[in-house]
Every structure is written in structure tokens, then in C-alpha cells.
Amino acid sequence: MHIKTDISLKPYNTFGIDVNAKHFVSVTSATELKTVLKLKEYPNKLILGGGSNMLLTKDVNALVIHINLKGIAIVSQDNSSVLVKAEAGENWHEFVLWCLENDFGGLENMSLIPGNVGTSPIQNIGAYGVELKDHFVSCEVLNLETLQIETFSNAECHFGYRNSIFKQHAKGQYIIVNVLFKLTKHNHLLQTNYGAIQSQLEVMNISKPTIKSISDAVIAIRESKLPNPKEIGNSGSFFKNPIISKNHFKQLQSNFPKVPSYPVSEQEVKVPAGWLIEQAGFKGKTFGNYGVHKKQALVLVNYGGAQGEDILSLSKLIQKTIYRIFDISIEAEVNIL
Secondary structure, three states, X not given: OOOEEEEEOHHHOOOOOOOEEEEEEEEOOHHHHHHHHOOOOOOOEEEEOOOOOEEOOOOEEXXXXXXXXXXXXXXXXXXXXXXXXXXXXXXXXXXXXXXXXXXXXXXXXXXXXXXXXHHOOOOOOEEOOEEHHHOEEEEEEEEOOOOXXXXXXXXXXXXXXXXXXXXXXXXXXXXXXXXXXXXXXXXXXXOOOOOOHHHHHHHOOOOOOOHHHHHHHHHHHHHHHOOOOOOOEEOOOOEOOOEEEHHHHHHHHHHOOOOOOEEOOOOEEEOOHHHHHHHOOOOOOEEOOEEEOOXXXXXXXXXXXXXXXXXXXXXXXXXXXXXXXXOOOOOEOOEEO
């Protein structure tokens, strides 16, 4: 464990924003993490995971603690299911691939989501009809006040749409060190009805899908729509899909008959933010070295050399325009620092 000074965070955030950390350290165990957190000579500290759900707008005058805990282990299993624990620093997609290699089902629809396992419960990541909470059992966390390890159950995490207790009143109070998942060993419950999965499976000439083929379909869909952060800086979906009342939706539909929606409850529906942004004319729009991706309007991109403030300003312009046209507020999904 070595604390470095004046380190660029460009390799540590998928937007590729080049800002500096005054101090930087990578920790590989909960013990190292506790040790670093006790260092009083660094009063300001910032926890950094996979850097996939953040927009850095300025230099970080703090000790940046990179969570780099690694390891995947089978905790227990029976004839039908298995409990798998993954450490916080494991790459999410690589963890999903590990599950598929072992024929453990449940996470295949969330293939290729950027980020690490440790940050996945914070916003209850999800894709193509499946959310983390559907297979989450518990997570171990480090209490930043007591420096003791605690366990949060699924119910205690208060999961919602791209939301959890870690984004609400427990924000900034804990660091997730590992996550426990319950996955199926056979008779997998396949989710193919959301989005373009079924049509992609048909393109792939697959009539009897497996968890592996569903993952392959999801990867193909995502790669056709979303830029690779290693090639074009981005954080995936920048905005949440807004949830509005059915009465609001009916009013919206009277002006925009083709507006798509997904049912949430008897009173609410979800409207795709990407559709709203595209209708507002932002899809594919560039502003010098940053803009909105040409294939997916939900994705804001850094073509190289953009500042975080540039992308933040663009996001605010989009939000203001969407509200003016549709009377809908869209929230940023990424953390803005």
C-alpha cells in the first residue's frame, strides 16, 4: 500500500476526464481500507470504485481511496441454487462472465454494464427487465464512523428504481466491501421479453435460448448502441428513465401519440429518457469535443479532451429542454463531483 501524490484520475473514470487527485492510494483488503481511513493527516477522503458512474468536474483536493478488493467465492449451494460472494473491486461484467462459465443464472441480462461489483447495489443496477435486487442477498459494508463491518440484507437496502439506502439517508456512511448473490444452478428463469432480446436471438438463429445466449444477445445489443468507454469516454446511461403518473402520461400522449412507456404500477408508467432526448433534437449532437452519442441519446460522450464542466453544462441544457417541451424532469444517474 503506497500513497501517491498528484495523480491523474483519467485512467480511473470511464468518462476519461483528466483531473488530478492530490493524494491517491489503492487498497486490496478491508484491513488496508481501515488503516487508510484512520490516517488523520488526510482529513478529506474520496472513495473510488470502478469510476463508471461519475462525472469529475474539478481536481480532487483529497486522498482518493481506490477500492481494489478482488475475489469470487461459492459460499454455499444446494441442488437448485448457489450463494456466490464477490469482492467490491471485481469488474461487474467479468463477474457476470464468471457466473456464466459456471452455469449460474440470474445476472445474464445485466451483461456488459460498466463498473464494479461494490458499486452495483448503490444504484440497484439493472437492464432488460432484471435488477440487481432480484438476485441480491446481502452485502458487507464498512461503517465509516465505527470502522466495523456490518451486513445489510436485501430488505435493509431499500432498493428502488436505480436507488438504494446508499444513495439516500445512508449516503457517505458506508463502503461496500463485498456482495452476496443467490443464483440458479439449473431450470434458469430466462428473461427475454424486454427490449430487443427476443429479436436479437432470432437474428442469432437461437430458438431455445440459454443464459449464455441471452448474455450474448445483450452484449450484441449494447455494443450496437453504446460506445466502448475505452474508445469514447462515457458513463453509460447518464439519465434515469423518468416515472410519471398515468394521468400525466395521457396528457403527454395527446401531444405525442407515439411516446413509448412501460408500466410501473397501477398509477405510474416509465417513459424512456432516451426517447425524450431524441425527440428534443439532441441525439448525435456534438459540441466540439463532447456531445450526445449518435446511436443512444441517453449517453453523453467525451470525444477526447473535454472538461467535466462541459458535460455537466450539456446535461443541464438537456434537462431544461426536456422539462420545457414535455413537462418532465429527468434526473442524472451519474454522481457529479
